Amino acid sequence: MVRIAIANQKGGVGKTTTAINMATALAATGWKVLLIDLDPQGNASTGLGLNQNDRVNSSYDLLVSDISLEECVTPTRVPGLDVVPATVDLSGAEVELVEFEERTHRLKKALDGADIDQWDICLIDCPPSLGLLTLNAMVAVESLLVPLQCEFFALEGLSQLLQTVERIRARFNRGLSVMGVVLTMYDRRNKLTEQVSDDVRACLGNVVFDTVIPRNVRLSEAPSHGLPALIYDHKCMGSEAYINLARELISRLPERKVAA
Numbered sequence: 001m002v003r004i005a006i007a008n009q010k011g012g013v014g015k016t017t018t019a020i021n022m023a024t025a026l027a028a029t030g031w032k033v034l035l036i037d038l039d040p041q042g043n044a045s046t047g048l049g050l051n052q053n054d055r056v057n058s059s060y061d062l063l064v065s066d067i068s069l070e071e072c073v074t075p076t077r078v079p080g081l082d083v084v085p086a087t088v089d090l091s092g093a094e095v096e097l098v099e100f101e102e103r104t105h106r107l108k109k110a111l112d113g114a115d116i117d118q119w120d121i122c123l124i125d126c127p128p129s130l131g132l133l134t135l136n137a138m139v140a141v142e143s144l145l146v147p148l149q150c151e152f153f154a155l156e157g158l159s160q161l162l163q164t165v166e167r168i169r170a171r172f173n174r175g176l177s178v179m180g181v182v183l184t185m186y187d188r189r190n191k192l193t194e195q196v197s198d199d200v201r202a203c204l205g206n207v208v209f210d211t212v213i214p215r216n217v218r219l220s221e222a223p224s225h226g227l228p229a230l231i232y233d234h235k236c237m238g239s240e241a242y243i244n245l246a247r248e249l250i251s252r253l254p255e256r257k258v259a260a
């Protein structure tokens with residue numbers, strides 16, 4: 001199982017939108033996908049139509065108790081897509097995790113201990129911080145997918161993120177890499193978008209995906225219907241972009257099976 005965390009310590013840059021729609025696009029190609037909602041706001045869970053009653057065990061349980069991964073997984077209405085939902089309990093997890101000796105390795109342990117071959121890929125939707133929840137994700141995965149909004153301070157936030165990645169690599173997870181940066185809420189009519197995009201590509205080169213995610217109102221409407229945009233309106237520009245991004249992501253994975 002490939003493990004990818006979707007991370008950026010800035011809020012509102014498109015992490016959750018990317019998590020939901022990439023997970024759906026990958027499931028649509030026949031992959032078995034597991035999405036772990038690691039944000040106490042639980043937007044990925046809500047955006048996939050899970051109500052509070054569906055969230056019996058959650059990512060909180062996965063981190064702080066010895067409940068197995070399998071017991072925390074809930075199916076979604078998207079065929080091939082399972083989710084470990086988040087509940088508000090997770091907002092207390094950062095404090096509770098401090099009590100554990102291996103506080104940065106709780107998620108990795110839970111994933112390593114599970115029968116993970118039932119999924120081809122695991123995506124983790126991170127919260128907007130570089131706290132213990134995001135660190136747990138960075139220790140548990142082999143790569144990061146970083147959504148970046150084309151705005152003035154985008155690169156500044158990114159350098160802070162990359163410094164954290166370096167620290168995690170040095171101390172806990174030598175194999176961690178940034179598999180891609182995706183430009184989100186891209187607005188071709190906006191000069192600043194173009195300028196920031198050029199800067200980001202000049203600075204980071206190939207790590208930036210060719211595909212950009214346009215600013216698209218359908219992407220922002222879909223979660224209120226409890227549906228991925230790819231199901232809510234599979235023909236909208238946003239959905240098309242995520243299908244292209246999923247293709248690009250697959251092409252970047254080493255030795256992946258070509259899905260049916």
Ligand code: ADP
Binds near residue numbers: 017128215220223
């Ligand atoms: P994050 O998880 O990084 O905080 P979200 O994915 O929740 O970011 O996005 C923040 C807000 O912007 C949400 O209301 C979402 O619906 C909206 N949004 C995200 N991506 C787009 C896009 N490409 N076009 C329009 N709205 C978007």
Ligand code: MG
Binds near residue numbers: 016017
């Ligand atoms: Mg989010």
